[in-house]
């Protein structure tokens with residue numbers, strides 16, 4: 001393709017960034033990220049999501065005590081927890097896909113805004129879900145789904161170019 005759209009450039013350049021500058025994110029940035037999140041498609045348009053902005057240093061530092069792959073939060077100025085609220089769920093089987101789509105939209109919006117981000121898995125790992133529910137005081141009807149560490153990148157990464165035409169099939173295997 002000779003001319004790539006801006007959206008494609010963002011999608012192809014997104015990488016997991018795990019080191020950040022010591023610089024806070026302002027509220028306008030969180031609003032952009034969460035508008036992108038809530039623009040995601042969802043089954044039956046159920047929009048099962050709720051989001052928690054975490055920028056309290058004490059809370060960010062507590063998460064790695066129970067989430068083994070989240071050490072980058074010790075140096076991150078913020079994170080967003082993507083949750084589902086049971087009251088909104090119409091399709092029990094499909095809400096995780098909805099929350100995953102919202103999560104990816106946040107990563108892509110962050111990339112478009114020159115922020116670094118990384119998706120930290122939470123659901124369906126019970127210990128991680130329980131840890132976040134306790135740390136952030138989630139009500140029983142709120143399911144923590146994914147956590148996204150965010151900040152201005154201290155390091156950048158090259159696009160990964162994982163395209164593999166041997167994985168692509170047409171009209172059947």
Ligand SMILES: Cc1cc2nc3c(=O)[nH]c(=O)nc-3n(C[C@H](O)[C@H](O)[C@H](O)COP(=O)(O)O)c2cc1C
Nearest residue numbers: 014015016017018069070118119120121122157160
């Ligand atoms: C469901 C899911 C869970 C993930 N959990 C973690 C995590 O707990 N900690 C982490 O550092 N990265 C996590 N990642 C990021 C992956 O390690 C990363 O996307 C993968 O290595 C590919 O690298 P890239 O994002 O730079 O393309 C997770 C990604 C996904 C989609």
